[in-house]
Amino acid sequence: xxxxxxxxxxxxxxxxxxxxxxxxxxxxxxxxxxxxxxxxxxxxxxxxxxxxxxxxxxxxxxxxxxxxxxxxxxxxxxxxxxxxxxxxxxxxxxxxxxxxxxxxxxxxxxxxxxxxxxxxxxxxxxxxxxxxxxxxxxxxxxxxxxxxxxxxxxxxxxxxxxxxxxxxxxxxxxxxxxxxxxxxxxxxxxxxxxxxxxxxxxxxxxxxxxxxxxxxxxxxxxxxxxxxxxxxxxxxxxxxxxxxxxxxxxxxxxxxxxxxxxxxxxxxxxxxxxxxxxxxxxxxxxxxxxxxxxxxxxxxxxxxxxxxxxxxxxx
Amino acid sequence: xxxxxxxxxxxxxxxxxxxxxxxxxxxxxxxxxxxxxxxxxxxxxxxxxxxxxxxxxxxxxxxxxxxxxxxxxxxxxxxxxxxxxxxxxxxxxxxxxxxxxxxxxxxxxxxxxxxxxxxxxxxxxxxxxxxxxxxxxxxxxxxxxxxxxxxxxxxxxxxxxxxxxxxxxxxxxxxxxxxxxxxxxxxxxxxxxxxxxxxxxxxxxxxxxxxxxxxxxxxxxxxxxxxxxxxxxxxxxxxxxxxxxxxxxxxxxxxxxxxxxxxxxxxxxxxxxxxxxxxx
Ligand SMILES: Cc1ncc(C[n+]2csc(CCOP(=O)(O)OP(=O)(O)O)c2C)c(N)n1
Ligand SMILES: [Mg+2]
Numbered sequence: 168x169x170x171x172x173x174x175x176x177x178x179x180x181x182x183x184x185x186x187x188x189x190x191x192x193x194x195x196x197x198x199x200x201x202x203x204x205x206x207x208x209x210x211x212x213x214x215x216x217x218x219x220x221x222x223x224x225x226x227x228x229x230x231x232x233x234x235x236x237x238x239x240x241x242x243x244x245x246x247x248x249x250x251x252x253x254x255x256x257x258x259x260x261x262x263x264x265x266x267x268x269x270x271x272x273x274x275x276x277x278x279x280x281x282x283x284x285x286x287x288x289x290x291x292x293x294x295x296x297x298x299x300x301x302x303x304x305x306x307x308x309x310x311x312x313x314x315x316x317x318x319x320x321x322x323x324x325x326x327x328x329x330x331x332x333x334x335x336x337x338x339x340x341x342x343x344x345x346x347x348x349x350x351x352x353x354x355x356x357x358x359x360x361x362x363x364x365x366x367x368x369x370x371x372x373x374x375x376x377x378x379x380x381x382x383x384x385x386x387x388x389x390x391x392x393x394x395x396x397x398x399x400x401x402x403x404x405x406x407x408x409x410x411x412x413x414x415x416x417x418x419x420x421x422x423x424x425x426x427x428x429x430x431x432x433x434x435x436x437x438x439x440x441x442x443x444x445x446x447x448x449x450x451x452x453x454x455x456x457x458x459x460x461x462x463x464x465x466x467x468x469x470x471x472x473x474x475x476x477x478x479x480x481x482x
Numbered sequence: 483x484x485x486x487x488x489x490x491x492x493x494x495x496x497x498x499x500x501x502x503x504x505x506x507x508x509x510x511x512x513x514x515x516x517x518x519x520x521x522x523x524x525x526x527x528x529x530x531x532x533x534x535x536x537x538x539x540x541x542x543x544x545x546x547x548x549x550x551x552x553x554x555x556x557x558x559x560x561x562x563x564x565x566x567x568x569x570x571x572x573x574x575x576x577x578x579x580x581x582x583x584x585x586x587x588x589x590x591x592x593x594x595x596x597x598x599x600x601x602x603x604x605x606x607x608x609x610x611x612x613x614x615x616x617x618x619x620x621x622x623x624x625x626x627x628x629x630x631x632x633x634x635x636x637x638x639x640x641x642x643x644x645x646x647x648x649x650x651x652x653x654x655x656x657x658x659x660x661x662x663x664x665x666x667x668x669x670x671x672x673x674x675x676x677x678x679x680x681x682x683x684x685x686x687x688x689x690x691x692x693x694x695x696x697x698x699x700x701x702x703x704x705x706x707x708x709x710x711x712x713x714x715x716x717x718x719x720x721x722x723x724x725x726x727x728x729x730x731x732x733x734x735x736x737x738x739x740x741x742x743x744x745x746x747x748x749x750x751x752x753x754x755x756x757x758x759x760x761x762x
Contacts, residue, residue, distance in 0.1 A: 200664050
């Protein structure tokens with residue numbers, strides 16, 4: 168796995184938009200002065216007449232998208248997660264969520280892997296915010312292949328969708344030939360009976376690495392990729408809880424309101440088992456190189472393996 | 483302004499620019515363009531205008547400065563370091579793990595930083611709050627907020643403007659860095675906020691347009707601002723993005739990119755030459 172191709176999922180977003188330009192003429196793309204960084208600029212190049220830069224004005228961008236959607240357009244809107252889910256939360260809630268608009272909120276630079284820009288730009292709360300909106304679909308792809316598939320699926324889906332993309336180049340571990348994306352369906356990436364690791368986004372690949380390391384220590388860890396955090400795949404979680412008896416969740420997001428709590432809510436009601444969460448522990452991020460920050464916050468294979476081992480042994 | 487003072491300010495500005503390049507180069511990321519365009523006005527504020535005490539950064543009666551365009555932290559940090567709030571050497575720790583000098587200003591960690599910022603459009607509201615507090619407490623400190631010309635596309639900036647004028651916050655002075663560029667290109671191509679002076683006038687501000695790199699005009703503007711009662715002031719500071727480093731001049735691509743070693747050497751040589759000429 169060492170010499171795997173790496174690609175940031177925001178690149179995948181840009182590529183998927185370029186493909187959508189030809190497939191679906193209802194697609195329009197809006198950005199807020201970050202087209203270069205979010206990669207929506209790739210669509211601008213391909214299809215300038217359907218690209219609109221709204222400037223540094225995220226609230227207006229969201230409202231404009233809602234208006235476009237009422238007229239049959241399919242707006243894909245992008246900025247950093249902090250400035251969409253964060254800055255424009257209430258506009259998303261009331262102008263997109265409540266009227267159930269067909270708008271695709273494509274937020275890049277999520278989580279602490281934003282790196283050097285620091286806490287003001289590292290959104291560790293977007294999943295929590297977006298999950299709380301009734302009717303919002305929330306997707307957090309794990310790699311390039313999945314991210315592209317998610318954008319395509321969102322275009323075909325009727326209703327508001329939030330998709331979270333990353334800034335850093337991430338290993339492309341899914342294989343395009345056999346990869347199948349279905350909104351709301353978790354993916355069993357590795358079977359196991361001692362403990363289950365449920366991960367999303369960048370943390371899925373780290374969890375696979377952790378499971379390999381655990382296997383060498385005689386621990387048989389199951390790995391599940393939850394790309395759709397809402398609606399969550401209850402069946403795959405309940406089955407894992409019943410068959411492995413313990414779940415470790417891993418996300419590049421706050422432990423409050425994210426994947427971990429979504430999973431725990433399912434198990435608490437339907438198959439109570441111990442759920443341990445890895446994520447940002449109720450703290451703000453800080454400046455530094457992305458990979459260094461992920462390590463420092465335990466968002467890496469080593470820590471996942473250690474926590475999963477302790478959990479398996481505590482059963 | 484007399485020639486000696488002007489020369490001193492120009493020398494300080496040049497050193498502050500070097501500190502900007504030093505920080506961004508060592509961090510391998512950050513925002514040099516807008517940091518360099520605001521340097522002269524910032525130098526004037528910290529070295530001539532503002533009543534601050536590096537030994538007592540939280541002094542209650544100090545004048546306040548809010549960097550609403552928080553991405554230009556390298557300029558603020560360099561000004562603060564040269565003013566004596568912390569060692570100039572510390573500029574090299576910019577954006578590193580454990581550093582006080584975060585990618586965007588963090589008032590909890592950095593001496594001299596009056597407000598946390600980085601999400602555009604928000605700092606100026608906080609500045610309004612500080613100015614209002616001075617009115618409540620009958621204090622005569624002044625509050626300065628530095629905005630980007632792209633930043634003023636945010637609706638919140640105009641909510642803050644409406645509030646400041648309505649509450650007659652004549653102790654508030656906003657400065658707009660009119661360098662004509664934002665990330666995606668020219669402000670007039672992206673989502674034009676122009677005409678800027680007319681907008682602030684319509685919002686009830688005392689408006690002064692100046693050349694941001696001319697210390698006489700800078701001084702005249704801040705002096706005039708202090709004499710105006712009942713209205714906040716907006717200084718529209720027409721600037722050149724990347725000022726001081728030849729290859730960064732007027733280039734949107736240098737908004738948020740760090741120089742490599744070779745580019746760093748060129749920038750430092752240019753600034754050293756400028757400094758030597760001034761110190762002759
Ligand atoms: C709310 C918000 N949206 C987007 C950004 C990302 N961003 C950082 S700097 C910038 C452009 C700023 O342009 P301008 O205000 O003209 O700054 P200057 O030219 O003085 O550097 C953008 C869009 C941000 N920091 N905050
Ligand atoms: Mg600008």
